Amino acid sequence: xxxxxxxxxxxxxxxxxxxxxxxxxxxxxxxxxxxxxxxxxxxxxxxxxxxxxxxxxxxxxxxxxxxxxxxxxxxxxxxxxxxxxxxxxxxxxxxxxxxxxxxxxxxxxxxxxxxxxxxxxxxxxxxxxxxxxxxxxxxxxxxxxxxxxxxxxxxxxxxxxxxxxxxxxxxxxxxxxxxxxxxxxxxxxxxx
Amino acid sequence: xxxxxxxxxxxxxxxxxxxxxxxxxxxxxxxxxxxxxxxxxxxxxxxxxxxxxxxxxxxxxxxxxxxxxxxxxxxxxxxxxxxxxxxxxxxxxxxxxxxxxxxxxxxxxxxxxxxxxxxxxxxxxxxxxxxxxxxxxxxxxxxxxxxxxxxxxxxxxxxxxxxxxxxxxxxxxxxxxxxxxxxxxxxxxxxx
Numbered sequence: 178x179x180x181x182x183x184x185x186x187x188x189x190x191x192x193x194x195x196x197x198x199x200x201x202x203x204x205x206x207x208x209x210x211x212x213x214x215x216x217x218x219x220x221x222x223x224x225x226x227x228x229x230x231x232x233x234x235x236x237x238x239x240x241x242x243x244x245x246x247x248x249x250x251x252x253x254x255x256x257x258x259x260x261x262x263x264x265x266x267x268x269x270x271x272x273x274x275x276x277x278x279x280x281x282x283x284x285x286x287x288x289x290x291x292x293x294x295x296x297x298x299x300x301x302x303x304x305x306x307x308x309x310x311x312x313x314x315x316x317x318x319x320x321x322x323x324x325x326x327x328x329x330x331x332x333x334x335x336x337x338x339x340x341x342x343x344x345x346x347x348x349x350x351x352x353x354x355x356x357x358x359x360x361x362x363x364x365x366x367x368x369x
Numbered sequence: 370x371x372x373x374x375x376x377x378x379x380x381x382x383x384x385x386x387x388x389x390x391x392x393x394x395x396x397x398x399x400x401x402x403x404x405x406x407x408x409x410x411x412x413x414x415x416x417x418x419x420x421x422x423x424x425x426x427x428x429x430x431x432x433x434x435x436x437x438x439x440x441x442x443x444x445x446x447x448x449x450x451x452x453x454x455x456x457x458x459x460x461x462x463x464x465x466x467x468x469x470x471x472x473x474x475x476x477x478x479x480x481x482x483x484x485x486x487x488x489x490x491x492x493x494x495x496x497x498x499x500x501x502x503x504x505x506x507x508x509x510x511x512x513x514x515x516x517x518x519x520x521x522x523x524x525x526x527x528x529x530x531x532x533x534x535x536x537x538x539x540x541x542x543x544x545x546x547x548x549x550x551x552x553x554x555x556x557x558x559x560x561x
Contacts, residue, residue, distance in 0.1 A: 200479065200481075201481065201482070205446065205447065205449065205478075205479060205482065206444050206445070206446045206479075206481075206482045207431075207435055207438065207444065207445040207446075207447070208444060209435050209436075209438035209439040209444075209445055210439065210442065212435065212439075213439060235427070235428040236427040236428035236431060236447070236449075239399075239428060239431040239432050239435075240431050240432070240435040240445070243399055243401050243404065243431075243432040243435060243436065244401075244435065244439075246399065246401035247401040247402065247404075247405060247436075250402065251401075252398050252399065252400060252401075253398070253399040253401055253432070254397065254398045254399075255396075255397065255399070255428070257397065257428075286397075287392065287397060287398075289392075289393065289398075290393070290397065290398040
């Protein structure tokens with residue numbers, strides 16, 4: 178999506194260690210008009226997928242997910258990072274390793290909000306190793322539902338998670354795929 | 370706002386200890402169409418306020434705030450709960466006591482995203498004691514900006530935070546004001 182790539186080029190910041198900061202328009206500060214355009218693009222890409230639920234993970238995925246839910250006219254569920262490992266019967270739960278923070282989060286969704294009839298679009302701001310996506314997909318499958326695809330803002334293609342998931346048969350649509358970044362702030366997209 | 374009150378009556382759950390759960394449409398699961406209607410109501414209520422930024426706090430305020438930002442055509446900033454008390458020069462920060470969790474959170478916003486020219490609408494899902502609102506207002510004032518009002522989904526009026534803030538001169542608009550709740554699940558609104 179050209180609009181997002183332009184915005185990443187103009188306002189994104191490359192930090193040492195392969196970190197791409199998009200704090201000024203995707204997280205921390207959010208541009209709702211950009212998010213609406215992105216949601217409309219997901220609407221076009223997944224028009225035939227029968228999406229009836231959007232799933233994301235707190236906190237930074239929520240803004241994109243709610244705009245996507247508006248586009249598809251369906252509920253949005255956000256998985257929560259649990260503070261405790263004592264999970265009740267009322268929750269679906271999965272362990273998601275965080276490569277950024279070097280720990281493991283227990284991620285939960287109430288059984289009230291995922292069902293066998295769900296056709297779920299997973300929405301998230303970043304896709305790197307794919308650990309969060311794998312975890313969210315597992316939650317949907319615990320409920321007997323189906324993940325029809327993933328709509329991602331920024332895929333760090335050089336970390337390989339997206340292609341691995343595609344090989345496993347998941348439809349992953351990323352609006353901007355970053356092929357490489359260098360320490361001088363240069364960003365190369367996969368389709369440049 | 371009648372639509373929100375109806376939804377709280379039909380889908381809200383009153384738990385012991387004065388807890389009102391709106392997990393099925395405002396947090397955890399979100400109804401984006403309801404949120405858009407709520408944002409449009411904030412648009413009408415604050416039409417004359419010159420809002421040029423929306424501020425909320427992660428995580429459950431984000432969905433409402435981004436829809437409000439779309440309505441006002443302005444950026445949305447969400448304050449973050451910091452894991453550390455070591456705050457850098459690059460952040461505005463404030464301590465916010467949580468009555469639900471019995472602890473104190475350090476809440477931060479990057480200095481890049483709040484400015485003296487900002488006319489800020491604070492948006493949040495709940496208003497009870499008002500501690501979060503007081504904290505968010507302090508962050509805006511650290512930046513030299515102005516809070517033009519607060520747009521709240523559900524005010525627990527019986528906890529007094531909203532009226533205290535109104536007495537202090539803040540314009541607080543709550544779409545549903547709960548006067549009382551009982552352990553049988555009954556909810557009385559202030560304007561019933």
